[in-house]
Amino acid sequence: MGDRIAAAWDKLGQHPAPALMELFTDPDRVAKLAGRIELGEGQGGILFDWSKTHLTDSLLGDFEALAEAAGFAEARDKLLTGAVVNPSEGRAAEHTAQRGIGRDTSVEEAFALHHRMRLLVEAIHQGALGEVRHLIHVGIGGSALGPALAVDALGHDLALVDVHVVSNIDGCALERAFAACDPATTLLAVASKTFSTVETMTNAQSVLRWFEQNGVDDPGGRVIALTANPEAAVDWGVDETRILPFPETVGGRYSVWTSIGFPIALAMGWDEFVSMLEGARVVDEHFRDTDGRDNLPLRAAFADLYYARLRDCQTRACFAYDERLALLPAYLQQLEMESNGKRVMTDGQPVTGPTAPITWGGVGTDAQHAVFQLLHQGTHLVPVEFIASIAPGDQLDPMHHRMLLMNCFAQGAALMAGQDSRDPARAYPGDRPTTTILCDDLDAAALGALIAFHEHRTFANAVLMGINPFDQFGVELGKDIAHKIEQGGTRFDASTQALLEAAGLA
Template sequence: MPNSAIAAIAALPQPELKTVFDTDPDRLSKFVLAQGAIRFDWSKTHLTDAAMDEFLALADARGFAAQRDALFAGAAVNNTEGRAAEHPAERGEGNPESVARAKMLHSRMRGLIDAIEAGALGDVRHILHIGIGGSALGPKLIVDALDGDGVRYDVAIVSNVDGTALERAIEGFDPHATLIAVASKTFTTTETMLNAASAINWMVEAGVDDPYGRVIALTAAPDKAIEWGVDETRILPFSESVGGRYSLWSSIGFPAALALGWDAFESLLEGAAAMDRHFRLSPPAQNAPLIAAFVDQYYARVMGCQSRALFAYDERLALLPSYLQQLEMESNGKSVTRDGSPVEGPTAPITWGGVGTDAQHAVFQLLHQGTVLTPVEFIASIEPGHALDPAHHRALLVNCFAQGAALMQGRANDSDPARAYPGNRPSTTILLDDVTPETLGALLSFYEHRTFANAVLMGINPFDQFGVELGKEIARSIEADGPRGFDPSTMALIDLALGR
């Protein structure tokens, strides 16, 4: 059925985007869906009623409803590692026992935040958060997006093992007034632990009394944190069943909860929970994450598009493309199905993007006139994030909407082909009422469930990430045993750069 469904969709007549509203006057009502404070508009894509029917049949054949139920029930949907994927439980949606545990751990986190605010850990004006991957990307996005609401501490989030990143992060920080949050699920992540050790040395050299007493550990391995030197009262655990790239809702979100305030963090969780309920309870034909996955599958598997572009027309969401790169490509960048068989057709496209209007002057040339078809996603907010002249925000939104219209309509120019625009290029628009903790939570939850829905439609497991392990394993072997048995190029590079 899966291959035949894609073949059936490919055999359908493909509409010309510039005429879709003429041939279907009801298109706007069919392919626009409002959920809470977010409006999803797929009307400028090639999705049709007939294609929707085929995709709905594909979702049914793949057991979408049952797999969605298994996700929220806390079943072992991560079959290769024998684990559940319980990030929804962090928002209050899922297995009751897991929800209760998440609430307990959130209460523990709030208690520590209250203690910090009351001065129990001394003077705290700066937060140095050290993690990598999902342990850094999520908190960094949240703090950056919502700092206009009043960040109460200086926050620096470091992920790169390059010492330059750490030096720049602590520049201007007073080590005597800095709190270090070390975020690592296993508390053994090489890059994170090296950065953490260097941060401790920075405090020691500055004469800080008891530098380990200024460390908060965010981990699913509390024993490892204690062994490293963190006091048990300063450890904020989270569940082993919460994957790194889905972990910002857990204690990994500590720097955001501390910097933005608990009310903001709680609103973030509530917004995500509302999207959880929409995804769990809405029928497939009115389910925003699933419909978005249909669009993704149309362009990746039917039309062979190898990338999709995302442009945030809001400076507050500047880090969203980077966040989604990990979420989408680490989750669905696979080549085998859940049972280990070769996957049928392409899986995750390359996610890339930027911020409008900057990107218009950099990459939109390719999108409008290049030979590579790339589906585009625009994200904008009705309300601005600043108090300057409203002309700023009006110009921003006008540009956003104009780009989608131009991609769709194109413009002929027989006398000067260099100035011709082929059009018929798809785009989706996601319009927020405002960038608030609640809407941001809902948006990120939407992307998580969209990623899961794509995985179900392709028959793959989105919750493991073995592809990142081989390079790390080789790096460890070089450090431990020296360069042995590598190809001549690698040997020469190691010898030249490391002097071995």
């Protein structure tokens, strides 16, 4: 298989790079390079358009050959049937089972755990824990990013419960949450897979002290535990009836579909959380049942690898032309860079080329007045992804949303076409690639579909590169050194030692 993969990459490397504008001499280009996923009756859909990238029929054909050589279909089957796809830790990756696609036993377990969460959410809404107006959700990484993204995107101002997601160990983050909450009507959700994450447990203890200092009679009775280690939560003092477990086989950055999604269900209502699951499942079914270039997450991976490996693009930018998706670039940073930021393949051998590009981005139209100068006239070639919704999320004059979409589409057109000028400072080279993802509406189903699309895109990239996207050992070394600093007795390099002494930590 290794020789076939090498030969496929060699063939891909022989393709010329025609200018984007030249590719539009094909009158069917948009039809060939755009695809749509329907989310169900009355749910609308999502359009994906790669026509402004350098992908061609012949490139797509050779990428399909690479996918075959890399065993993409077999790897996909393993993922979706609960086989081991994380060889370094000997685990399956069963986030799709939370949406109903996976091993029968895992799907049944997910259904049971979701039912348990629903009962608790509905009990809280009905007053079983007294008046609840606020939730402080402490977690870090995927235990925080997913809930924060979803609550923000689905209408924070309309929430049944005011949610504050706190991930940073910096006390300023907690103090801001405290300032916005009434301790008498606040719950604490502690989200930690192991229930031992230092930052999360430190923040949780500080919330308990805040409860105590503000006269809450039973601070421990205000705690909900979201964890794959319920025994540790019991030991920490959480009542079993308020522990919402999730499976060990669901990683943190894929965990928004589990009890980690508790803040979404509590804030927006159970039906909205279910709609997210259903939107994600539609994408799961598309990913499972569609082959080759017609598989849209796989096609996205083809474009990603073309620019990262064949055009030496070190970054990929994502701009959401929708304020509701302001947190999406940060969510994708973790999903893509923690999953595919690796230097060895699954067999332990060094990777043969670049892996994950640096994911970054922002919100349009703000970003146009900040970073688009570099995108249009800088020396870096940066593939750009635009995400927008046809339906507005506001009730203001429709001109607001019209201007937003016009700017989004204009940026893609300008990056591709460029503009000549006798004044070099006013010349735009053009030929800058963009992809556009256009939702009919940004509701819960569409958000679930968007997240699932990027999960499968990340997995497809990993398979084609031969790496494991489900471990993340790279985050451990810095934590280990921080622990040594806390314990004391260890001397470090001269620079680190001087910093520790200057901060009074040595």
